[in-house]
Structure formats: C-alpha cells, structure tokens
Amino acid sequence: xxxxxxxxxxxxxxxxxxxxxxxxxxxxxxxxxxxxxxxxxxxxxxxxxxxxxxxxxxxxxxxxxxxxxxxxxxxxxxxxxxxxxxxxxxxxxxxxxxxxxxxxxxxxxxxxxxxxxxxxxxxxxxxxxxxxxxxxxxxxxxxxxxxxxxxxxxxxxxxxxxxxxxxxxxxxxxxxxxxxxxxxxxxxxxxxxxxxxxxxxxxxxxxxxxxxxxxxxxxxxxxxxxxxxxxxxxxxxxxxxxxxxxxxxxxxxxxxxxxxxxxxxxxxxxxxxxxxxxxxxxxxxxxxxxxxxxxxxxxxxxxxxxxxxxxxxxxxxxxxxxxxxxxxxxxxxxxxxxxxxxxxxxxxxxxxxxxxxxxxxxxxxxxxxxxxxxxxxxxxxxxxxxxxxxxxx
Ligand code: T4K
Numbered sequence: 001x002x003x004x005x006x007x008x009x010x011x012x013x014x015x016x017x018x019x020x021x022x023x024x025x026x027x028x029x030x031x032x033x034x035x036x037x038x039x040x041x042x043x044x045x046x047x048x049x050x051x052x053x054x055x056x057x058x059x060x061x062x063x064x065x066x067x068x069x070x071x072x073x074x075x076x077x078x079x080x081x082x083x084x085x086x087x088x089x090x091x092x093x094x095x096x097x098x099x100x101x102x103x104x105x106x107x108x109x110x111x112x113x114x115x116x117x118x119x120x121x122x123x124x125x126x127x128x129x130x131x132x133x134x135x136x137x138x139x140x141x142x143x144x145x146x147x148x149x150x151x152x153x154x155x156x157x158x159x160x161x162x163x164x165x166x167x168x169x170x171x172x173x174x175x176x177x178x179x180x181x182x183x184x185x186x187x188x189x190x191x192x193x194x195x196x197x198x199x200x201x202x203x204x205x206x207x208x209x210x211x212x213x214x215x216x217x218x219x220x221x222x223x224x225x226x227x228x229x230x231x232x233x234x235x236x237x238x239x240x241x242x243x244x245x246x247x248x249x250x251x252x253x254x255x256x257x258x259x260x261x262x263x264x265x266x267x268x269x270x271x272x273x274x275x276x277x278x279x280x281x282x283x284x285x286x287x288x289x290x291x292x293x294x295x296x297x298x299x300x301x302x303x304x305x306x307x308x309x310x311x312x313x314x315x316x317x318x319x320x321x322x323x324x325x326x327x328x329x330x331x332x333x334x335x336x337x338x339x340x341x342x343x344x345x346x347x348x349x350x351x352x353x354x355x356x357x358x359x360x361x362x363x364x365x366x367x368x369x370x371x372x373x374x375x376x377x378x379x380x381x382x383x384x385x386x387x388x389x390x391x392x393x
Contacts, residue, residue: 004323004381007389011322018323018378023366025328026201029264031256039252048248052228055251060211062258063196066179067188069213071220074246075227078175078197078210082108084244085193085212086145088222089169093140097173098128099334099341099348100355101147105173106335109145117141118336118345123354126150126288126302126362130158135351137162143169146191150288150300153182156190163191171195174213178204179265181295188213198254203264203299203368206254209246264369268298271367271376275301278380282387284309301365303383304358310390316363316383323382325366332359 002018004010011017030036043049056074064072075081086095086108097105099118106116120132126149133144144163146154154172163170174180175197177187188194193216198209214220222239225232230241257264276287284306290296305313313329320327334355335341336348349356365379 003378004385007385010319010382010385010389012319018382019325019375022324022326023371023375023379024326025330025364025366027366027368027370028200028205029203029257029260029369030253031258031260035259036252036256039255040249043248043252050245050247052245053248053251055248055255056246059206059246059251059254059258062255063211064188064213066258067186067213069186069188070215070217072188072211072213073220073223073227074209074211074251075244076210076246076250077208078195078199079104079108080227080242080244081195081197081210081212082173083111084223084226084242085171085195086114087112088219088226089143089171089192091143091169091171093142094138095143095145096128096133096136096141097145097335098147098149098355099336099352100126100331100358101149101173101335102175102331103335103338104175105145105147106338106341110340115140115344116335116341118334118341118348118352118355120352120354121358122155123358125152125155126358127152127154128159129354130155130162132351133159133162137166137168141166141168143171145171145173147173147175148177148180148187148194150302151176151180151297152288152290153177153180153187153190153294156182160191175202175210176300177297178202179261179295179297184294186295189215192216193219198250203268203297204254204257204261206246206250206257209250209254211246265297267369267371268367269296270373271371272298272301274373274376275303275365275367275380278377279303279383282384285383285387299367301367303363303365304361305363306361309387311386313361313363316386319386320363320379320382325379325382327366328364329359330362330364332362334359
C-alpha cells in the first residue's frame with residue numbers, strides 16, 4: 001500500500017497497483033471464529049440443522065429486540081423474504097417501486113406475475129420521490145415498496161400518506177438498513193412490514209439470509225407458515241407455501257456477527273468520515289451523507305461524480321480497478337434498463353430523469369472492517385491525483 005502523489009504513481013500510467021490484494025465493496029465482516037466453531041459443534045451434537053431450530057429462534061428474538069419490533073421472521077435470503085412478504089401482504093397486479101435499486105426488488109414482484117412500475121427518486125436521497133409515486137398510480141396499483149437505499153430511510157411519512165389517500169399497501173425493502181433509524185424510530189416499524197438482507201456482502205451477514213420485520217401478528221403468522229410449505233404441525237398443511245427457511249449454521253453466523261456489530265459500525269463510521277474529509281474538498285465530487293441525528297450503519301460509501309468533473313465515473317472505476325480498488329457502479333443502469341424490464345417498458349426512462357442522472361454519477365467505494373483509515377486515505381489519494389491529472393487548467 002502506498003500514497004499516490006503524482007500521475008507517475010498511478011497504475012494506469014504503468015506504476016504497480018496501490019494495493020497488492022483486491023479491495024472489495026462488500027468484503028464480509030466475520031465475527032469470532034472460535035465462537036462460530038463452538039456453535040457448529042453444538043449443531044453437530046444436537047443434530048438439529050434446520051426447520052425453525054433453536055439458534056434461528058434466538059437470532060430472531062435478538063434481531064427483533066435490536067429493532068424494537070414485535071416480530072422478526074428469518075428466511076433463507078432477502079429475495080425470498082421479499083417474495084414471501086409481498087405475497088403475505090396481498091400485493092398483486094401493479095406495485096410501484098424505484099428503478100434505482102438492486103434488481104431483486106423488481107424480480108420479487110415479477111417472479112410472482114406482479115408488474116413492477118418504476119417511479120423516480122429524489123436526487124438528494126436516492127430514495128422514492130412521493131410525488132413521482134403519485135404520478136405512476138393506475139386503477140391496477142395495489143401497493144408501494146419503498147427502498148431505504150444505502151441505509152438512508154425512504155420518505156416513510158409521505159409515502160404512507162400517498163398509500164392511505166389511494167387505498168394502497170406500503171412495505172419497505174430495508175435490505176441496506178439493518179440497525180438504522182428514522183425520526184428516532186428503528187427500521188422495522190414502518191409500513192406493513194420491512195425486509196432485511198443478511199447476504200455475505202451486507203455489513204451484518206448470515207452467509208445468505210434475510211428476514212421480515214413487522215408489528216402485525218397476523219402477517220407474521222402467515223409468513224411463518226409460508227416459509228415452511230404452509231405446515232401447521234406434522235402432516236397438516238393449512239396454507240400455500242414454499243421453502244424459505246433459514247438454516248441453523250446461517251443463524252449461528254448471525255449470532256456471532258451480532259456480538260461484534262457495534263465494532264463493525266464504528267469502523268464503517270470511521271472509514272466513512274475519513275472518505276468524506278478527503279473527498280468532499282475535491283471539486284465536482286460529493287459523498288452522500290448520513291443523517292447524524294439517526295442511527296446509521298455506514299455500510300456504503302457513495303461518491304457522486306458531477307457532470308463538470310474532468311474524469312467520468314466510468315474512467316474512475318477503470319483507473320481505481322487498475323489499483324486493485326474494486327469500486328462498483330451500483331445500481332447502474334437502473335432496473336428499467338435491464339432486459340426483462342426494458343422489454344416490458346421500453347420508454348420507462350422518460351419518467352425517470354433523476355434515476356438516469358444518479359445512476360450515471362454513483363461509485364460505491366470499498367469499506368468495512370477489513371479496511372482502516374490509512375487504506376481509505378490511499379484510495380482517496382488515487383481519486384485526488386486522477387482529478388488533478390485530468391484538469392484542463
Ligand atoms: N434489495 C436490495 C436493495 C438489495 O441490495 C439486495 C441485495 C436484495 C434486495 C436482495 O437480498 P439477497 O437476496 O441478496 O439477500 C451484491 C449482493 O449479492 C446482494 O445481496 C446485494 N443486494 C447487492 C447490493 O450486492 P453483487 O452483484 O454486487 O455481488 P458480488 O458477488 O459482485 O459481490 C460484491 C463484492 O463482494 C465483490 O467484489 C466480491 C466481494 N465478496 C462477495 C462475496 C459473496 C466477497 O469478498 N466475499 C463474498 O463472500 O450483489
């Protein structure tokens with residue numbers, strides 16, 4: 001690792017890369033190896049591997065307590081959790097979502113023959129613009145799925161108003177928002193329900209996993225049935241269902257990761273603050289901020305490249321890649337431009353100017369517990385020199 005000072009230090013100009021090993025966005029945080037292996041030993045001893053085991057139930061309780069919400073229903077991944085939540089909530093026909101999100105938000109609807117209708121985002125928050133949602137409502141609309149992108153909460157009150165005024169159901173894709181709050185209230189308490197992802201790349205992971213948080217007893221009961229083929233006791237199926245269960249070894253990873261979650265958030269916060277200090281002084285570069293009055297997990301460092309910047313977003317990604325800094329263009333080009341949805345709505349982009357603009361500007365930078373402040377400063381030095389090198393003045 002070295003500090004990049006001049007253009008001769010850049011890998012695109014023939015110098016060795018700044019990092020010998022690749023720096024990933026979404027490098028998994030893993031808690032104590034010994035504690036995890038102890039759990040694995042217990043799983044071997046008990047020979048209870050899945051089907052609502054003790055570790056899954058303990059993890060559900062801890063996550064519900066952490067979010068101050070009545071129910072946490074753990075699932076095998078965030079996408080299946082979304083699918084089950086959508087079905088249990090009774091969404092059908094058309095559901096309004098942002099296009100600027102991970103493709104799973106759209107797929108979870110499309111997979112069940114529900115049409116995702118894409119509404120535009122607010123450029124400052126990257127989350128659904130309630131007025132844009134209003135414009136997309138048709139007689140076939142049954143609901144709205146807001147996304148708390150990057151962990152920043154969507155405009156929950158305004159979206160609830162739109163939903164109430166139009167007789168729609170509102171739920172949230174909270175895949176990025178584990179441990180975050182909105183107006184002092186923890187995520188998990190908004191809309192009918194909120195869906196978390198515990199994928200390996202999330203700051204809190206269970207290898208693969210997800211969960212639905214809700215205060216609605218009936219909905220929680222239905223989702224518990226749905227994730228286990230609709231079984232109520234032995235030999236008795238009382239509801240349509242699928243296999244959405246979390247396994248014990250995944251829950252064990254969650255238990256271990258929960259033990260160190262505060263340390264992970266703190267190292268994410270330090271990395272975020274260092275990035276912000278280093279990058280926000282650069283012309284045409286902004287770092288998406290977190291609301292300091294809320295609880296945040298700081299898991300994404302989102303840099304936006306302004307239109308006047310002498311180097312384009314894609315040139316940044318390429319030059320950073322040469323340094324072994326594997327920055328990502330999440331969620332370019334927007335769901336509406338991915339083949340299944342492009343075919344469905346070839347002209348959707350006309351209603352999505354902010355999505356188009358934001359998707360063109362965003363770079364997500366590596367962070368997490370495998371990075372420290374010095375590494376962050378090195379990444380920032382590459383960005384600084386790239387801008388300096390390309391300045392026309
Ligand atoms: N809704 C939203 C808003 C979401 O963002 C997501 C998932 C979901 C719903 C669905 O939840 P899940 O069904 O996934 O639980 C990743 C994740 O696969 C995905 O979970 C996540 N969002 C999305 C934002 O990011 P990719 O395509 O970036 O994954 P990949 O394999 O390129 O990994 C990213 C980086 O992490 C790579 O540079 C390699 C590194 N990595 C990855 C894995 C899996 C590791 O170092 N170790 C690992 O084990 O999608």
